[in-house]
Amino acid sequence: MTALIGKRFVELEQQLAGLEAGVTQRQSPLTGSMMNYLDPEQLLNWSVKVTSLLERVGPEASSQLRMFVEAEKPKSMDSAFDRFKRMKAVFLAVKEDFEGGYLVSYRSLVQAEVFTSELDQAREQLSSGYKTPAAVIAGIVLETKLRDMCTALGIPLGKLDKMNADLAKAQAYNSTQQKRITAIAGVRNSAAHGKPEEFTPADVQGMIDDVERFLAAHP
Template sequence: MTKEQILKEMDQAIQDVANLPALKSVGSANTVRMIEKLFNIVDRFAPSSSSFRVKADRLRDQDTKMFVGAVIQPLTGLVKSLRDAIAADQLTRIESLIRADTFTDFLSMSEHLLNEGYKDAAAVIAGTVVEQHLRALCNLRSIPTKQPDGVKWKKAELLNQDLAKDGAITSVEQKQITHWLGLRNAAAHGEYEKYAAPQVQLMIESITFFMAQHPA
């Protein structure tokens, strides 16, 4: 899902609120549905640790204690603020910088371990970075990262396939990621003879380039 599509969905929700009958909206079935829609937008598009989520949780708590519809105006205001932040790339910029720094640290750790002769540990850490970055890319494009039961995480290879189907990555990149995940799995399962240190070095360098090409 692109930024433009997200903004379009939010604009439509804000307009739907404006179209609710002013005097009859509180407590109506349409208002209940609209409130759930607005909460869903915040849950999907606001960063997990952001003030938007915190404020939405407070409003959700109020909504269960007060008469139905009492939170629709402040909730709409919250969605408008979130919409403006997304339009200005403020949330993406902050989260991406934090995530990029974290992943870079782990890749540096992986390279250090490789240089010290621990190719297997290096491969596992680099592969974990790939999986986390795939999940971040899916979140960025609103691609589900959990299985239909909503509890178990999707396997990294399935995330890889979903990103390719969505057009976020090319088929060549998809195959490359599959190779990285295969190398990580070999290292994690003790199949050390299936790869050598130079392959892990190339893996780390390629992952670094891929993440630069596809920030999340």
């Protein structure tokens, strides 16, 4: 999720540069002097995309979203270029905060602690010889994370395999990761259906490690 949002920030910064490159000089109908002209429709198009992105970031970016909306509002004798300069300043500041890791919600921090605790529990179960409950716990952690990612991206919730396919299609992660999640789901399903003969303790250890790496890559 974080990687996808970061990618969108980069795309919108590139579009911002395109807007700036398209600024031309025109004569003001009011003063007769030359002024910077920016197509208002192109600015609106970019603004809608930025607003949507900040809404997706979540409550932790609510104050920045308000500032962006305020920057967009026309002021006396404003041109589209004047609004653009204010919006650009807010957008770049938010992008910097995001890339610096400063837009992290309290919920995300709590959830990360819960996931870590549950994976530690899975490891303890496995080390005590209980590979089946260990696999079930790790599977629950993974499925919960996929559900959260789907919710954030507006993807309908469903079974693990369906969510995995939909998230890969939405480019939340690549096909290699999708295949690994499919393998993890296979071990989880065998454990949940009481078929311990279909997997080994090494399979469960690899599953736990893979889930942990996935959580680290998609905070």
